[in-house]
Amino acid sequence: MRLKSFIDVPxxxxxxxxNLPYGVFTSPRNPEPHIGVAIGEFILDLxxxxxxxxxxxxxxxxKQVFLEPTLNAFMGLGKAAWSxxxxxxxxxLSADNPTLRDDxxxxxxxxxxxxxxxxxxxxxxxxxxxxxxxxxxxxxVGTMFRGKENxxxxxxxxxxxxxxxxxxxxxxxxxxxHRPQGQxxxxxxxxxxxxxxxxxxxxxxxxxxxxxxNALGDPIPVDQALDHIFGMVLVNDWSARDIQKWxxxxxxxxxxxxxxxxxxxxxxxxxxxxxxxxPTQEQNPQPLPYLQLARNWSYDIRLEVSLQVENMAxxxxxxxxxxxxxxxxxxxxxxxxxxxxxxxRPGDLLASxxxxxxxxxSRGCLLEYTWRxxxxxxxxxxxxxxxxQDGDTVIMTGWCxxxxxxxxxxxxxxxxxxxxxxx
Amino acid sequence: MRLKSFIDVPxxxxxxxxNLPYGVFTSPRNPEPHIGVAIGEFILDLxxxxxxxxxxxxxxxxKQVFLEPTLNAFMGLGKAAWSxxxxxxxxxLSADNPTLRDDxxxxxxxxxxxxxxxxxxxxxxxxxxxxxxxxxxxxxVGTMFRGKENxxxxxxxxxxxxxxxxxxxxxxxxxxxHRPQGQxxxxxxxxxxxxxxxxxxxxxxxxxxxxxxNALGDPIPVDQALDHIFGMVLVNDWSARDIQKWxxxxxxxxxxxxxxxxxxxxxxxxxxxxxxxxPTQEQNPQPLPYLQLARNWSYDIRLEVSLQVENMAxxxxxxxxxxxxxxxxxxxxxxxxxxxxxxxRPGDLLASxxxxxxxxxSRGCLLEYTWRxxxxxxxxxxxxxxxxQDGDTVIMTGWCxxxxxxxxxxxxxxxxxxxxxxx
Numbered sequence: 001m002r003l004k005s006f007i008d009v010p011x012x013x014x015x016x017x018x019n020l021p022y023g024v025f026t027s028p029r030n031p032e033p034h035i036g037v038a039i040g041e042f043i044l045d046l047x048x049x050x051x052x053x054x055x056x057x058x059x060x061x062x063k064q065v066f067l068e069p070t071l072n073a074f075m076g077l078g079k080a081a082w083s084x085x086x087x088x089x090x091x092x093l094s095a096d097n098p099t100l101r102d103d104x105x106x107x108x109x110x111x112x113x114x115x116x117x118x119x120x121x122x123x124x125x126x127x128x129x130x131x132x133x134x135x136x137x138x139x140x141v142g143t144m145f146r147g148k149e150n151x152x153x154x155x156x157x158x159x160x161x162x163x164x165x166x167x168x169x170x171x172x173x174x175x176x177x178h179r180p181q182g183q184x185x186x187x188x189x190x191x192x193x194x195x196x197x198x199x200x201x202x203x204x205x206x207x208x209x210x211x212x213x214n215a216l217g218d219p220i221p222v223d224q225a226l227d228h229i230f231g232m233v234l235v236n237d238w239s240a241r242d243i244q245k246w247x248x249x250x251x252x253x254x255x256x257x258x259x260x261x262x263x264x265x266x267x268x269x270x271x272x273x274x275x276x277x278x279p280t281q282e283q284n285p286q287p288l289p290y291l292q293l294a295r296n297w298s299y300d301i302r303l304e305v306s307l308q309v310e311n312m313a314x315x316x317x318x319x320x321x322x323x324x325x326x327x328x329x330x331x332x333x334x335x336x337x338x339x340x341x342x343x344x345r346p347g348d349l350l351a352s353x354x355x356x357x358x359x360x361x362s363r364g365c366l367l368e369y370t371w372r373x374x375x376x377x378x379x380x381x382x383x384x385x386x387x388x389q390d391g392d393t394v395i396m397t398g399w400c401x402x403x404x405x406x407x408x409x410x411x412x413x414x415x416x417x418x419x420x421x422x423x
Numbered sequence: 424m425r426l427k428s429f430i431d432v433p434x435x436x437x438x439x440x441x442n443l444p445y446g447v448f449t450s451p452r453n454p455e456p457h458i459g460v461a462i463g464e465f466i467l468d469l470x471x472x473x474x475x476x477x478x479x480x481x482x483x484x485x486k487q488v489f490l491e492p493t494l495n496a497f498m499g500l501g502k503a504a505w506s507x508x509x510x511x512x513x514x515x516l517s518a519d520n521p522t523l524r525d526d527x528x529x530x531x532x533x534x535x536x537x538x539x540x541x542x543x544x545x546x547x548x549x550x551x552x553x554x555x556x557x558x559x560x561x562x563x564v565g566t567m568f569r570g571k572e573n574x575x576x577x578x579x580x581x582x583x584x585x586x587x588x589x590x591x592x593x594x595x596x597x598x599x600x601h602r603p604q605g606q607x608x609x610x611x612x613x614x615x616x617x618x619x620x621x622x623x624x625x626x627x628x629x630x631x632x633x634x635x636x637n638a639l640g641d642p643i644p645v646d647q648a649l650d651h652i653f654g655m656v657l658v659n660d661w662s663a664r665d666i667q668k669w670x671x672x673x674x675x676x677x678x679x680x681x682x683x684x685x686x687x688x689x690x691x692x693x694x695x696x697x698x699x700x701x702p703t704q705e706q707n708p709q710p711l712p713y714l715q716l717a718r719n720w721s722y723d724i725r726l727e728v729s730l731q732v733e734n735m736a737x738x739x740x741x742x743x744x745x746x747x748x749x750x751x752x753x754x755x756x757x758x759x760x761x762x763x764x765x766x767x768r769p770g771d772l773l774a775s776x777x778x779x780x781x782x783x784x785s786r787g788c789l790l791e792y793t794w795r796x797x798x799x800x801x802x803x804x805x806x807x808x809x810x811x812q813d814g815d816t817v818i819m820t821g822w823c824x825x826x827x828x829x830x831x832x833x834x835x836x837x838x839x840x841x842x843x844x845x846x
Contacts, residue, residue, distance in 0.1 A: 155669055155672065159606055163586070163675050163677055165587055168765070168767070182763045192581050192711065193711075216682075216683070217600075240763065247578060251584055251675040252675025254584075254586055258587070260639070288616075289617070339603075340679070340681065341592075342591070342681040420764075
């Protein structure tokens with residue numbers, strides 16, 4: 001029998017009782033940030049429930065992690081506590097359970113309409129790392145810049161390439177982003193100029209938040225990695241391609257990426273994603289033992305990127321991709337990141353890199369999709385896009401399709417505003 | 424007349440009344456982290472002073488920033504508050520002032536011998552960035568890897584190259600570091616192997632902590648940068664050269680650096696460094712306007728790196744360098760870092776990159792000093808070093824030489840321990 005909530009949730013909602021993702025919100029009634037769980041069109045206020053000592057199981061009793069303004073403390077408790085919370089919330093929201101269903105006062109207190117809430121970055125992100133784990137993406141970009149023969153760097157098939165990103169500029173879906181200004185090298189010139197980026201791009205990514213983490217010097221083995229991963233979000237790694245091209249040698253991208261990274265507000269737990277595990281591409285050559293999985297696997301998460309452009313009634317879907325297209329698995333990413341002893345803390349964010357698939361339609365950024373601007377996207381209103389223009393809104397979404405329900409991520413949305421005048 | 428404290432401070436001490444750097448310590452009497460200021464062989468406990476409401480000036484009254492376990496809140500208050508605290512502490516410690524000098528009970532309570540204290544990372548570091556600002560260093564490394572003609576990348580003279588580092592693994596002086604293990608590519612092979620790094624190196628750097636910071640999207644102009652820099656520390660950017668070589672293309676160093684970064688415990692304020700400003704090398708070509716200074720300047724900070732090796736009675740000084748050898752100024756670093764809108768928060772750490780000078784003796788890492796191991800360092804005990812060996816202790820120190828006193832940074836020390844067995 002399918003799990004069902006007393007709260008009405010349509011089949012295409014991202015937030016049925018099978019999901020129960022965590023976020024942090026404020027509302028007119030609760031101006032202080034509270035932790036909540038999404039259910040249909042509502043947010044269940046865990047702060048209020050924790051105040052009422054609802055979480056009285058073995059792992060959560062007395063911990064008061066839901067009185068915190070971020071998810072870090074809960075993430076730090078580990079898998080047994082995450083499972084306990086999920087089970088208790090599913091019981092509380094189930095159609096059979098009268099506790100909340102039949103208590104009109106309690107419902108009014110703990111169920112907040114999403115339309116009244118403002119979402120916030122739900123985690124204090126200690127460190128943010130960005131991988132480069134789609135082989136299709138790496139090959140496309142490599143082909144454009146170095147030709148087909150040298151598309152993949154020699155290390156790419158042996159390790160999940162990554163770099164450190166900027167944690168301070170991770171922002172929540174809905175926050176507009178100003179076009180950045182910086183140094184770029186004009187074509188046919190040896191001297192850089194300063195101007196607003198002309199090659200603004202999105203990158204379709206997903207990211208996971210770490211759980212308890214490891215002490216400095218003690219790597220997380222690949223077969224224990226899932227004990228240290230709490231859940232996932234959508235990520236838009238905004239990129240200024242012209243700034244990137246000029247600055248990135250030899251130490252990697254810096255200003256071209258650190259002005260903004262947008263995440264979706266609801267952290268979907270690995271437990272909710274578990275039914276959507278799927279086998280994925282074999283890895284060849286076989287990785288070194290510290291990266292070996294019995295078999296490569298992923299999650300079947302459908303992903304879309306749409307563009308909402310001025311004078312267009314509806315948004316237009318450009319990219320249709322899937323999380324399963326990634327070559328490197330999340331357990332391998334975490335094992336690799338910690339193999340030299342680097343320590344993870346609860347709430348670190350590890351993003352996937354652009355998630356491109358085998359088809360043109362599944363290319364996860366405009367650089368690839370338009371092949372450096374040589375194949376512009378044609379929009380339904382007759383306009384074209386090589387890269388983003390001021391006023392464009394990028395909307396990413398993703399969900400797993402169950403039998404009559406979806407486990408979804410909601411939206412990761414952001415509008416590009418014109419560059420600010422230099423002060 | 425020279426400023427003088429009632430506490431006896433020898434001429435070669437790093438911590439006279441002219442310095443007063445900030446740190447965070449615990450001691451048997453104070454197991455909770457307290458903010459303190461170094462004076463001679465003592466730590467003045469600012470937690471105790473703040474409890475007594477000693478800080479009653481315009482900018483600090485009621486703020487209670489010294490009751491915090493880190494310096495972030497104090498750093499966030501800005502320059503006027505930093506000045507006020509410095510002035511008040513200099514008064515309190517001055518030879519003429521009886522308040523503390525003649526109160527034996529108060530002295531016992533607020534002056535803790537350094538020998539009894541344990542120092543801690545004094546700041547919650549939100550983000551850590553590492554620059555690459557020594558031209559000598561960039562030229563040496565570039566020459567080794569790409570030949571003399573292509574030593575500097577085309578962007579190097581136009582912008583202060585940098586990358587994001589890992590904040591979680593910034594550790595305090597004295598913390599030992601295990602030799603990391605990871606993927607390396609053996610010579611004459613296409614297939615990487617997994618083993619402990621064989622090319623372990625230090626990098627002599629300095630770093631500054633940011634003050635109030637900027638909102639996302641609003642760059643800090645170069646001529647306002649000093650309002651946002653609190654003070655400086657010594658930094659050892661431990662590096663595993665063989666891991667770095669294999670992993671760093673195309674996104675920059677990652678695991679080769681993120682296993683540990685050691686900082687010295689005392690944050691020396693810019694106000695204490697002000698008398699040691701000096702002109703430094705002209706920049707040619709002239710940078711773009713957002714990076715332009717009326718004249719390039721630096722601080723005259725003498726730097727040393729010594730090695731303490733098993734069976735050697737004394738440590739042996741390898742590198743003798745100076746902060747003023749950097750090509751890019753700290754104001755330019757901060758202006759560049761924020762030019763695309765990247766936001767700084769109080770307590771972010773921006774390090775300089777390896778500080779090498781024009782002479783062989785001033786090369787700030789073993790890679791350069793031994794020219795990739797081809798010119799090993801000869802130690803007084805007859806042994807040689809191409810790179811670090813297990814058990815070696817790296818000791819960095821630095822100070823400004825005043826007339827009869829030093830404004831110093833103490834030590835940035837760390838011992839390299841053998842690799843841990845893989846669990």
